[in-house]
Amino acid sequence: MARRWTIQKNKSVLDNDLSPPSFTMSRPLRRTYQSGVDRELFQVLQSEAAHLEGKEIELVSQIKALSEALVSVRSTLSTMRFRANECAKRISPVARLPDETLLAIFEEAVSGQDVCSRTRVESAITRVSHRWRRIALHTPRLWTRVCVTPDTDERDVQLHLSRSADLPLDVEVWGWWDYRDSFTRPHHFEHTLAIVLPSASRWRRMKIGASCDTLLTSLSFILRTVGPLDALQQVTFKAQQPGQICPTTLLMGKSAPNLRSIDVENIVLTARSPCLHNHEFDCFIGVTHLILRLHEGDARALKTTTELQGFHALLLRMPNLVSLSLYGELVCVKSATSLEDEGNITLPRLHTLIFHPNTVRPRYLRNLIAMVMAPELRHFELVYPDSFTQGQDISDLLLQKGCEQPTPKFPLVERLVLNNAANITSAAAFIRAFPAVDQLTISGADVGIIDLPTWEEGSWRNYHKTDITAFPTRSPEHGGRLAKCRH
DSSP: OHHHHHHHHHHHHHHHHHSOOOOOOOHHHHHHHHHHHHHHHHHHHHHHHHHHHHHHHHHHHHHHHHHHHHHHHHHHHHHHHHHHHHHHHHHSTTTTSOHHHHHHHHHHHHHHSOTTOSSOHHHHHTTTOHHHHHHHHTOGGGGOEEEEOTTOOHHHHHHHHHHTTTOOEEEEEEOOOOGGGGTSSTTHHHHHHHHHGGGGGGEEEEEEESOOHHHHHHHHHHHHTSOOOTTOOEEEEEOSSTTOOBOGGGGOGGGOTTOOEEEEESBOOOTTOGGGTOGGGGGGGGOOEEEEEOOGGGTTOGGGOEEHHHHHHHHHTOTTOOEEEEESSOEEOOOHHHHHHHOOEEOTTOOEEEEEOSSSSOSSHHHHHHHEEOTTOOEEEEEOOOOSSOOOOOGGGGEEOSSSSOEESSTTOOEEEEESOOOTTTHHHHHHHOTTOSEEEEEGGGGGGGGSHHHHHSHHHHHSOEEEEEOOOSSGGGOOOOEEEOO
16 A cells, blocks of 8 residues: 555656646736736827827818808808899899889789689788888788688788788688588687678678588678678678578678678578568668679579569669679569569669570560669670570560650660570661660670661661670680671
8 A cells, every 4th residue: 555655656746747837927927017018008099099189180170161161152152142133133024024013913913813722822922022022011902802711821811901901801701611611620710700800890892602501600690790891882692502592681781881782692582581671771772783693503493583572672772773783583573463563673773784594595584674664774785695596585675665666665775785685587676776875795696687687777887886796605606706887
């Protein structure tokens, strides 16, 4: 056992002698080595930082120089653009127009724009140039048309009211086709109307149309409670669809003591209509122009026709009526008995009488013409639709019989307008019925009367200057001819 231990010990000593020597570094030496490495790295980083700082200073200097150059270029560019614009203004024909001419163009554009246009012309003008904006803002009459539509911005309405100064306003409530238009913008109709109502004393014209019955009823009630509309001179109503009836409250009654013109569609009047018996409607005494229309879809609808008694009672409340226009068959004169019961409709101051039956075979036109007495009539117009069928002949009603020789019913008529109304057999009667005609407008088949012998012998040919002009037609077969005869 002792021998084995001696051998192993000797072997261990021998192995230690043959192995390579190992060195163990002390801690102070290790710290000294690490400090040297960090010092070399610090010197490298410091050198790189110094280089980058120099690069930064160089780039900042370049940026400063480029910024100064950019400011200079921008200044020069602005000057050049200004000079170019000034030069373009001197070259442009529009720029050479005087302010008065530009203003006339602006007024035409404003008055002719669509009521439902989202961008108002007068507002767009202010964004074109400084000159245009100056003209628009210094012309209050460009801002007197106030439109209340579903697309109207309330701020735009306020701008129009303020920029129009104290001038009379033309208010249009239009395009409220459905009450659901207010769902996307709750109470938009009420809010917009509330902005306009305080200016009611300045309203000169009011146009209402293309709106549903719900909002129309609400509007009628609101207008009755607004107060006197002393400046209101004209009321216009357009039905939204066939069968919609114009509320008689829109005729305004005593709310508009200075009303002069009424242009309404689908007004229904009977002998029992409140507006014909209520003293509130005595303001009709000042009305001089009355236009009654029938919606094109109600040509044969009795629901939207006016009874003869109601029509007669309305005219009796308008003793100063100067112009009467009827578009469509809207007055129901059923029989000759009605004529005898009602008597004649005498309009002592009437100067213009216009009939557009919108059908070549009207049911009540002859009876109505037979009733009308207008001794001072100067303008007579009868226009039938263009068609292959000649319009209803009323020439025999234009001559009063009972004397030895028939006398003209409207002897003072100076302007006569006929479309598809006179044929070969009735031409002579028309010529005799209007002996004082100074201007004649004919179209359709009516131009054939020029070639008749009665034309050569008639009073128009011998005694008066006659202008014959083709009336606008809708079909090439009724294109008409243009002729002028001066004597």
